[in-house]
Amino acid sequence: MEKPNVRSRSADSYRRIWATVQRIPRGRVATYGQIARLSKIPGRARLVGYALHSLPYGIEVPWQRVINSQGKISFLEHSRSYQRQLALLVKEGILFKNGRIDLKRFGWKK
Numbered sequence: 001m002e003k004p005n006v007r008s009r010s011a012d013s014y015r016r017i018w019a020t021v022q023r024i025p026r027g028r029v030a031t032y033g034q035i036a037r038l039s040k041i042p043g044r045a046r047l048v049g050y051a052l053h054s055l056p057y058g059i060e061v062p063w064q065r066v067i068n069s070q071g072k073i074s075f076l077e078h079s080r081s082y083q084r085q086l087a088l089l090v091k092e093g094i095l096f097k098n099g100r101i102d103l104k105r106f107g108w109k110k
Contacts, residue, residue, distance in 0.1 A: 013041055017051040024065040027093045028108040029101055031069045038110060049074070064088040065108075071100040 016039040024030050030038075032045035041047060052063045064085045068074045073089075075082035077099070086096070094106050101107075 013039070013044070013047060014051040014054060016040065017048050018055070018059065018061045021052070021061050021063065021066060023110070024062060024108050026062075027106070029065050029067050029089070029094060029103070029106050030108040030110070031103070032066060032074075033069055034108070034110070035066055045069075065092075067101060071103050073099075 017035060020035050020039045021030075032048040035048045036042055036044045039048070048066065052061070052066060055061055055063065073082050073085050075085060089101070090096070094101055
């Protein structure tokens with residue numbers, strides 16, 4: 001019996017994740033878990049993070065619109081990556097209060 005190709009399954013999941021993230025409208029955010037569910041891989045929120053971290057150069061995916069379930073940016077607060085994501089979200093009109101985004105107001109309703 002042939003073994004399933006784990007690498008191709010992972011690549012397929014990554015492509016589905018990237019396609020889902022591309023659908024998040026400007027000025028809206030989604031959680032890692034929400035993206036996993038919409039990508040038909042429920043319970044795989046961490047895989048969403050891995051997929052976004054693995055984005056090939058030149059593929060336009062609005063990775064900054066994906067945040068954690070607490071409405072926060074997942075990078076360390078004073079890191080360069082945190083500051084970059086924060087700046088991109090603020091530029092889109094997303095507001096933060098005490099380091100959090102109001103998911104009821106800015107969450108992607110999909």
